[in-house]
Amino acid sequence: MLLNYLKLALKVLGRNKFFTAISLFGISFTLLILMLITAFYDAEFGKNAPLTEKDRMVFLGSLKLELANPDTVWTIDSTLMDGQMAYDSTFTIGEDVSSTSISQFSYDFLNKHLGDMETSANQTFFSGGHDYDIFLDNRKISIDALYADEEYWNLFDFEFVAGDPFTGGHVRDASPVAVITTDLAERYFGSSEEAMGQEIELGSRVHKVIGLVEKARTTAPLVAAEAFLPLTTIEARMLEDTDFHGNMAGVFMASEKADIPLIKEEVSSKVSAVVYPTPEDYNRVSTIPMDSAEMFAGMILDQNDPAKALSIIRLVFGILLLFFVLLPTLNLINMNLSRIMEREAEIGVRKAFGAHSGTILYQFVFENIIITFIGGVIGMLLAMLVLYLINDSQVLPQLTLRFNGTVFLYSLIICLLFGIISGLLPAWKVSRLQIADVLKSNQL
Amino acid sequence: MLTLQNINKVYRTDTIETLALNNISLSVGQGEFLSIMGPSGCGKSTLLNIMGLIDEPTQGQIEVAGQQIADYNSKATARFRNQHLGFIFQSFHLINDLSVLDNVELPLLYRKVGSAERRRLAEEALEQVGLKNRMRHFPSQLSGGQKQRVAIARAIVGRPDIILADEPTGNLDSVMGNEVMDILLRLNESAGTTIVMVTHDERMAKRTHRLVRLFDGSQVQ
Numbered sequence: 299m300l301l302n303y304l305k306l307a308l309k310v311l312g313r314n315k316f317f318t319a320i321s322l323f324g325i326s327f328t329l330l331i332l333m334l335i336t337a338f339y340d341a342e343f344g345k346n347a348p349l350t351e352k353d354r355m356v357f358l359g360s361l362k363l364e365l366a367n368p369d370t371v372w373t374i375d376s377t378l379m380d381g382q383m384a385y386d387s388t389f390t391i392g393e394d395v396s397s398t399s400i401s402q403f404s405y406d407f408l409n410k411h412l413g414d415m416e417t418s419a420n421q422t423f424f425s426g427g428h429d430y431d432i433f434l435d436n437r438k439i440s441i442d443a444l445y446a447d448e449e450y451w452n453l454f455d456f457e458f459v460a461g462d463p464f465t466g467g468h469v470r471d472a473s474p475v476a477v478i479t480t481d482l483a484e485r486y487f488g489s490s491e492e493a494m495g496q497e498i499e500l501g502s503r504v505h506k507v508i509g510l511v512e513k514a515r516t517t518a519p520l521v522a523a524e525a526f527l528p529l530t531t532i533e534a535r536m537l538e539d540t541d542f543h544g545n546m547a548g549v550f551m552a553s554e555k556a557d558i559p560l561i562k563e564e565v566s567s568k569v570s571a572v573v574y575p576t577p578e579d580y581n582r583v584s585t586i587p588m589d590s591a592e593m594f595a596g597m598i599l600d601q602n603d604p605a606k607a608l609s610i611i612r613l614v615f616g617i618l619l620l621f622f623v624l625l626p627t628l629n630l631i632n633m634n635l636s637r638i639m640e641r642e643a644e645i646g647v648r649k650a651f652g653a654h655s656g657t658i659l660y661q662f663v664f665e666n667i668i669i670t671f672i673g674g675v676i677g678m679l680l681a682m683l684v685l686y687l688i689n690d691s692q693v694l695p696q697l698t699l700r701f702n703g704t705v706f707l708y709s710l711i712i713c714l715l716f717g718i719i720s721g722l723l724p725a726w727k728v729s730r731l732q733i734a735d736v737l738k739s740n741q742l
Numbered sequence: 743m744l745t746l747q748n749i750n751k752v753y754r755t756d757t758i759e760t761l762a763l764n765n766i767s768l769s770v771g772q773g774e775f776l777s778i779m780g781p782s783g784c785g786k787s788t789l790l791n792i793m794g795l796i797d798e799p800t801q802g803q804i805e806v807a808g809q810q811i812a813d814y815n816s817k818a819t820a821r822f823r824n825q826h827l828g829f830i831f832q833s834f835h836l837i838n839d840l841s842v843l844d845n846v847e848l849p850l851l852y853r854k855v856g857s858a859e860r861r862r863l864a865e866e867a868l869e870q871v872g873l874k875n876r877m878r879h880f881p882s883q884l885s886g887g888q889k890q891r892v893a894i895a896r897a898i899v900g901r902p903d904i905i906l907a908d909e910p911t912g913n914l915d916s917v918m919g920n921e922v923m924d925i926l927l928r929l930n931e932s933a934g935t936t937i938v939m940v941t942h943d944e945r946m947a948k949r950t951h952r953l954v955r956l957f958d959g960s961q962v963q
Binding site for chain 1: 787788791794796797816817820821823824825829831835837839840844847848849851852853857896900
């Protein structure tokens with residue numbers, strides 16, 4: 299039966315080529331957009347290396363210092379009572395924050411106050427965003443470097459192409475070694491094969507390349523660097539500075555996802571218990587520990603309230619997605635309805651010979667899924683082409699979009715849903731037709 | 743085989759009520775070939791549709807192959823039509839996008855019949871109407887007579903108890919009309935299939951066992 303439906307679906311497509319072309323264009327273009335969104339979403343928010351375990355992580359980005367003072371507000375109302383002026387006063391005790399300072403953590407602060415967490419299984423402290431410009435053979439090479447401790451490699455599962463990560467020994471001895479991305483190796487050494495064991499100049503130091511990793515396909519700064527260096531090779535003052543603010547960040551790994559709230563709570567309580575050395579400058583210390591979704595949302599919108607940022611992003615994405623799917627779906631429903639209505643007599647004949655409404659519904663939804671899948675294949679090929687062009691043109695230099703298994707699976711689901719939704723209403727409508735009426739008024 | 747009792751059919755619009763069938767009671771025996779005649783608009787096709795369970799009477803009872811029919815829209819009625827009834831229409835109603843073979847297989851799609859068996863039965867039905875050599879053709883490649891023969895093959899492929907034919911020769915010239923009539927008579931005689939046929943053609947009606955005449959929705963003969 300399905301073969302019969304398939305034959306018929308293909309025949310119907312071939313019958314009105316102009317209509318089919320418009321229909322397929324609409325479907326493939328919509329699915330192309332959805333697939334691109336999916337590819338972008340997967341690259342940025344998916345559980346891909348080196349952030350495979352990000353669901354078990356708590357991220358610490360910034361430390362907030364505030365000088366807060368109680369602020370009493372008096373309100374005095376005046377009125378006339380028996381010809382005499384009367385006064386009624388009320389007061390509210392609020393808070394006045396007269397000074398705020400937000401920045402990343404110092405190494406000293408992290409080490410001293412968050413170095414012995416009870417609820418986390420593992421943790422790493424690192425400092426990213428160090429840009430070095432190297433001039434090599436009359437070329438300027440800009441390198442984004444990140445300094446980290448040895449635990450960094452246990453939390454973030456980079457794909458090593460060659461060599462190994464630096465170890466606790468390297469960090470302890472401040473060994474001038476480096477793990478670099480294959481992209482940087484190609485730019486700096488000409489090819490990634492020749493990079494291992496070579497020396498690379500970063501700042502005032504020369505580091506020996508001991509490992510090669512694939513570049514992280516995300517914009518997340520905590521993994522998006524090109525050169526990874528032992529934390530102790532950073533300028534000494536950054537490690538020794540006892541000020542609270544610095545340029546370090548921290549990530550805590552939970553044994554299981556359910557422990558994330560516990561880690562957040564422990565971090566918040568430990569940080570808020572810290573007293574600033576000069577309370578007349580700042581008398582409150584706080585931080586916002588974030589899970590992975592909140593961190594990405596905070597990067598895009600509001601660093602100070604990542605939970606709210608996440609809600610806004612979800613809402614905006616949801617509305618955009620709804621419009622992207624709803625409008626073409628409504629259009630397709632309309633087109634399908636007129637296409638299916640042309641086949642009223644066929645429906646009459648099928649019902650006369652034993653098809654019931656459910657069978658007719660099934661047939662037309664199936665046909666629509668076939669058409670959607672053809673549009674989906676076209677959309678998929680277009681998506682692959684567009685993804686290639688986006689990556690090749692470096693429009694999004696930090697991001698490598700891929701059409702991988704996850705995107706393919708999502709695309710299949712999108713095709714299926716799109717096919718069912720846009721076919722269901724027209725199919726349901728025609729399945730209710732009365733046989734005698736449609737046979738009387740229609741010719742095949 | 744088929745019994746109608748006090749069948750009334752009224753078509754209603756907002757302002758007009760039209761009585762299409764008026765108290766029709768009729769019985770068709772096993773193996774009988776019955777023709778229904780009457781002027782245009784007298785209710786012939788409506789009566790045939792009611793017999794074929796593709797239209798519902800306003801009043802009255804209908805019994806087909808020993809079974810009382812109550813709900814015309816149910817899944818069970820669809821299955822009943824599929825098992826017991828075959829249809830031939832004046833304008834053939836073949837699906838142009840399907841080959842002759844696929845058209846003939848249509849009633850079997852709604853039964854639990856494997857594809858090989860479906861194909862064998864469809865080829866057999868096409869052989870009976872002399873069109874096995876055209877099974878790969880499409881309806882648009884056939885003449886009117888050939889189309890109606892394909893429609894007959896489709897009607898008989900499921901070996902129904904009753905064939906309901908609505909002016910099967912109405913769109914054909916006399917030669918082709920006679921060919922189609924010959925096939926129907928042969929089916930009736932050799933396989934004992936009960937046939938009810940609506941026709942305008944007196945000559946065709948005379949070749950059947952019994953004639954029922956309708957006038958303004960009432961049975962006059």
